[in-house]
Amino acid sequence: xxxxxxxxxxxxxxxxxxxxxxxxxxxxxxxxxxxxxxxxxxxxxxxxxxxxxxxxxxxxxxxxxxxxxxxxxxxxxxxxxxxxxxxxxxxxxxxxxxxxxxxxxxxxxxxxxxxxxxxxxxxxxxxxxxxxxxxxxxxxxxxxxxxxxxxxxxxxxxxxxxxxxxxxxxxxxxxxxxxxxxxxxxxxxxxxxxxxxxxxxxxxxxxxxxxxxxxxxxxxxxxxxxxxxxxxxxxxxxxxxxxxxxxxxxxxxxxxxxxxxx
Amino acid sequence: xxxxxxxxxxxxxxxxxxxxxxxxxxxxxxxxxxxxxxxxxxxxxxxxxxxxxxxxxxxxxxxxxxxxxxxxxxxxxxxxxxxxxxxxxxxxxxxxxxxxxxxxxxxxxxxxxxxxxxxxxxxxxxxxxxxxxxxxxxxxxxxxxxxxxxxxxxxxxxxxxxxxxxxxxxxxxxxxxxxxxxxxxxxxxxxxxxxxxxxxxxxxxxxxxxxxxxxxxxxxxxxxxxxxxxxxxxxxxxxxxxxxxxxxxxxxxxxxxxxxxxxxxxxxxxxxxxxxxxxxxxxxxxxxxxxxxxxxxxxxxxxxxxxxxxxxxxxxxxxxxxxxxxxxxxxxxxxxxxxxxxxxxxxx
Numbered sequence: 001x002x003x004x005x006x007x008x009x010x011x012x013x014x015x016x017x018x019x020x021x022x023x024x025x026x027x028x029x030x031x032x033x034x035x036x037x038x039x040x041x042x043x044x045x046x047x048x049x050x051x052x053x054x055x056x057x058x059x060x061x062x063x064x065x066x067x068x069x070x071x072x073x074x075x076x077x078x079x080x081x082x083x084x085x086x087x088x089x090x091x092x093x094x095x096x097x098x099x100x101x102x103x104x105x106x107x108x109x110x111x112x113x114x115x116x117x118x119x120x121x122x123x124x125x126x127x128x129x130x131x132x133x134x135x136x137x138x139x140x141x142x143x144x145x146x147x148x149x150x151x152x153x154x155x156x157x158x159x160x161x162x163x164x165x166x167x168x169x170x171x172x173x174x175x176x177x178x179x180x181x182x183x184x185x186x187x188x189x190x191x192x193x194x195x196x197x198x199x200x201x202x203x204x205x206x207x208x209x210x211x212x213x214x215x216x217x218x219x220x221x222x223x224x225x226x227x228x229x230x231x232x233x234x235x236x237x238x239x240x241x242x243x244x245x246x247x248x249x250x251x252x253x254x255x256x257x258x259x260x261x262x
Numbered sequence: 263x264x265x266x267x268x269x270x271x272x273x274x275x276x277x278x279x280x281x282x283x284x285x286x287x288x289x290x291x292x293x294x295x296x297x298x299x300x301x302x303x304x305x306x307x308x309x310x311x312x313x314x315x316x317x318x319x320x321x322x323x324x325x326x327x328x329x330x331x332x333x334x335x336x337x338x339x340x341x342x343x344x345x346x347x348x349x350x351x352x353x354x355x356x357x358x359x360x361x362x363x364x365x366x367x368x369x370x371x372x373x374x375x376x377x378x379x380x381x382x383x384x385x386x387x388x389x390x391x392x393x394x395x396x397x398x399x400x401x402x403x404x405x406x407x408x409x410x411x412x413x414x415x416x417x418x419x420x421x422x423x424x425x426x427x428x429x430x431x432x433x434x435x436x437x438x439x440x441x442x443x444x445x446x447x448x449x450x451x452x453x454x455x456x457x458x459x460x461x462x463x464x465x466x467x468x469x470x471x472x473x474x475x476x477x478x479x480x481x482x483x484x485x486x487x488x489x490x491x492x493x494x495x496x497x498x499x500x501x502x503x504x505x506x507x508x509x510x511x512x513x514x515x516x517x518x519x520x521x522x523x524x525x526x527x528x529x530x531x532x533x534x535x536x537x538x539x540x541x542x543x544x545x546x547x548x549x550x551x552x553x554x555x556x557x558x559x560x561x562x563x564x565x566x567x568x569x570x571x572x573x574x575x576x577x578x579x580x581x582x583x584x585x586x587x588x589x590x591x592x593x594x595x596x597x598x599x600x601x602x603x604x605x606x607x608x609x610x
Contacts (some may be wrong), residue, residue, distance in 0.1 A: 052504050076507030089361030089497040090552030096494075103495055104507035108488055156506075 001063045001078065001159040002027050004193055008048055008058035009039075013222050018044045020215045021058070026208075027194055028159075031186040033202040034195045035226075037236050038214035042195035045212070046164050049193060051075045062160065078103035080153035082146075084103055084165040091136040098124055101155030119155050127151035143174045150178065154185070161185060163194040167201065177206045199240075203227055203251040211235055227253055283550070287563040291343070294567045298339035298574055299331055303581050304332060313397050319505055324602035334470075341467035341531065343566040344475045346538060348528040350565020351486055352521045352537030354546070355383050358493040359517045360426070363547070366539040367525040369426060371433035375405025375459070376529040378439040384455050402522045409537060412517060462533035462588035464573050471492035471531045482524045483562055489516060489553035497552065535588045538565050543600060546553025568594075 001076045005024040011017040019041045026032040044179060047053045049060050051067050060067040062078055070078075082100070088097065101123065102116045112120075124130050127147040132140055137148060146166060163182065167175040175198075176179040183205060186192045194201050202209055203223040213235040219226050232240045232253070239256045305326050312318075314331040317461040349367070356365040367373050377399020378473045383393050394581055403431060409432050413425035458465070492513050500510040525539075546561040585610040 047501075050505060052501050071507075072504060072509040073507035076505060079505075080503075081505045083501075086498060086502055089358075090547065091551050092494075092497065096551075096553060097498075100498065101490060101494060108491060205503055230293075 001191055002061075003160055003193060004059075004061040005045070005049065006059045006061065008045065008060070010048060010053065010056050010186070011042060017056075018215050019055075020101050022212075022215070023058075024210055024217065024220065025230050026191050028191050029186055029189045030208065031183060031192040031194065031206045033206040033209045034193065034212055035199060035202055035209055035213065036218075040212040040235070041215045042212055044196055046081070046162050046193065050081050050162050051080060066068045066181040073104055076156065078158060078168065078247060080156040080158035081158040081162040081164070082149050082166045083155050084168050086145075086149055088137045088158045091138045093133065094129060094137055094140065095120070095124070095133040097137050097148055098129075098151045104156060105221040119157055125156035126154055126184070130178065143171060146170060147174070147178065150181065158190065160191045160193070163196075164190065165195055165197060166200055168197065173253050192258075199227060199232075199253040200251070202203070203253060223251055227251065276303070280497075283556070284559070287560065289333050290567055290600070291563050294341050294570050295343065298342065298570045299335045301574055302330075302335060302577065303460075304330060306335075306570070312336055337469050338467040338573070339462050339570055340472045341475065342464050342570040344472065344479045345464070345528045345532040345535065345564045346542075346565040346567070346569030347483065348524040348565075349473070349535065349538040350542040350546075350561045350568075351483055351558055352524045352528075354543040354561040355486055355489075355493070355517050355521050356539070357513065358496060358554055359521075360380055361497060363544050364540075365426070368433065368536065368584050369541065370429040370521070371405040371409050371431075371436060372402045372522050372525045373529055373534055374433035374436035374440075375528040375536055376402035377528075378436040378528050379404070379457065380442065381440045381443045381456055382590070384459065385443055385450065392474065393477075395527050395530035399523065399526040401436065402526035402529070405436055406518055406522050408432050458586075459533040461586035462535040463576070463586050464532055464569075465577075465584060467532075475527055475531050478527045479522060482520055483558075486520050487555075487558050489513065489520075490558050493517075493554040494552075498579070535569070535591055537591045538569060541595040541599055542568055545598075594606050 003024075003026045005022060007076070008019055008022045009017060010019040022041070022045060024032075034045065036042055044053065048055050049067075051060075051070070051072070054068070062070070062075075067075060079105065092245070099112065099116070099120050102112070102119060106116060124133065127150050129144065129147050129151055132144060137145065140148070146169065150166070160180070167178050170178060179201065182192055186207075187260070194202075194206065206223060208220060209223050209226040211218040211226050211231055218235055219231055227242055229240060229242060231241075236255075241254045241256065242251065243254070244251050296308065296311060299315070300306055300308055310324055310327050311331055314328045315336065337421045352367045352372075353365075356367060356370065357363050359365070376398040378398040379399070380394055382401070383390075383397030387393050387397070396599070409425060409428045412428040412432075424527070439458075444453070447453060447456065492503070492508045494510040495506040496510060496513060498506065503510045503513070530536075542565045543561050546557055546564050550560050569587070569591070572594065573587045576585040576587040576590045579590075
């Protein structure tokens with residue numbers, strides 16, 4: 001489902017504005033990355049899209065429906081979120097956590113239906129956590145936990161997936177695995193909005209990128225259009241090398257330590 | 263560390279276990295109730311207990327026994343069941359709400375506020391079974407209202423850390439109020455009432471107190487049970503709950519109201535009985551895991567059984583004298599809690 005971010009402005013406690021009239025639209029099946037320096041408003045924007053925060057001005061629409069018109073439950077039926085870090089209060093088993101993804105779709109006293117069971121099994125298979133099903137969520141590694149929360153989000157069968165720096169704590173193998181799952185979801189029609197710091201990852205995995213700086217969208221476009229030296233210099237105040245691997249034709253971004261060389 | 267123990271706790275959660283668990287629990291509760299009636303200064307044979315409870319004709323010469331069963335022990339045991347249930351599920355709700363097993367109705371200041379309210383009624387109002395819970399409820403509500411207001415910041419979010427600190431401070435304030443009320447009322451003939459009640463006990467149980475508490479506990483448990491799945495969602499954090507379609511603000515308000523009503527009612531009729539709301543939910547979680555759909559009923563039954571057995575100990579250990587039951591629950595609960603702290607440490 002198409003997400004429309006329409007002239008969103010926001011500030012915490014009425015102080016310095018975090019977002020100023022940000023507008024974006026992400027289509028069904030599109031994987032869109034938000035990049036930008038710390039404090040540029042990426043996470044805040046995701047939280048507004050998810051409905052957790054209410055914008056000071058502007059509107060979020062899922063399809064044609066403004067999110068402000070939807071109940072918390074209706075939002076959760078359409079939209080799932082995976083954050084960088086989520087702590088669990090008690091030692092639920094991995095399967096119990098994934099099964100929570102069905103909460104928005106089932107009645108208060110409903111038992112797990114065949115449909116729920118299929119969604120849970122599928123999500124666990126996709127996230128490659130079948131072997132962990134009966135382990136405690138508190139007794140597995142951070143990388144495993146992140147895949148469990150991805151599986152929970154997938155069990156929600158959302159039309160829209162929001163990801164807030166989901167791969168930051170993952171090693172290379174799990175980063176790749178995580179992003180391939182997300183790409184697969186996008187291919188099947190899920191709208192994906194991803195906030196990410198790893199520019200090379202963004203370049204490889206996404207369809208379009210939006211560069212946020214000081215609460216404004218500096219530029220949006222295909223990865224090669226956005227990830228340029230002048231854009232990144234302006235947003236991050238560093239010099240970078242943007243290259244393309246001749247063999248695989250993948251774009252990479254390397255920051256230069258000495259900054260203002262040449 | 264401790265992962266082995268955790269693995270083991272996960273074993274009790276199979277589907278088969280879930281199917282038999284309710285029957286085991288009900289059996290346990292029935293056995294506890296019967297034991298609570300049979301055992302005492304006078305031992306009453308089980309057959310007589312059963313015929314008295316179900317109103318069947320009995321052999322001659324047992325009229326006294328029948329009186330003991332129907333007028334003394336049965337209401338006392340039932341009050342124990344209700345109070346134990348109320349305290350245990352309040353504790354379960356608060357621990358789920360705070361995502362922290364150290365929380366309890368006492369930590370929030372609810373019990374302190376309820377005590378002050380009840381002391382006020384006992385000392386300065388005409389004696390009444392109905393006024394007492396009302397006084398306790400207003401005291402408990404006042405405490406939780408102050409705590410909640412203090413802990414709610416301008417952006418309408420509730421900080422759990424502030425909530426606990428405010429709860430401790432407000433609880434201390436209300437216990438000072440209680441002491442001051444006792445000081446004012448000292449010399450009056452109702453002082454012994456207050457003292458009995460401060461120590462906590464089921465000794466003054468009668469059918470009226472059972473009738474007052476029963477609907478509150480039944481309705482309160484049912485509503486809390488209907489929120490079990492939302493409490494599970496809350497274990498992923500307040501924003502996590504929101505993403506699962508559960509509005510954490512609405513849920514918080516329900517939980518606070520339920521806990522205040524249940525705790526105040528229990529405190530009003532049986533005084534302050536500690537540790538049930540702290541230890542029982544934890545023990546139940548060790549047994550059946552953290553899923554509140556199972557945890558809430560198990561806590562309810564475990565709390566009921568624990569209080570009835572504690573009361574049984576309280577009236578038999580030093581018979582014919584009676585110990586305050588709060589002494590027994592603390593003697594059992596505090597060391598168990600310290601043991602948990604020691605073995606499970608920060609993970610607790």
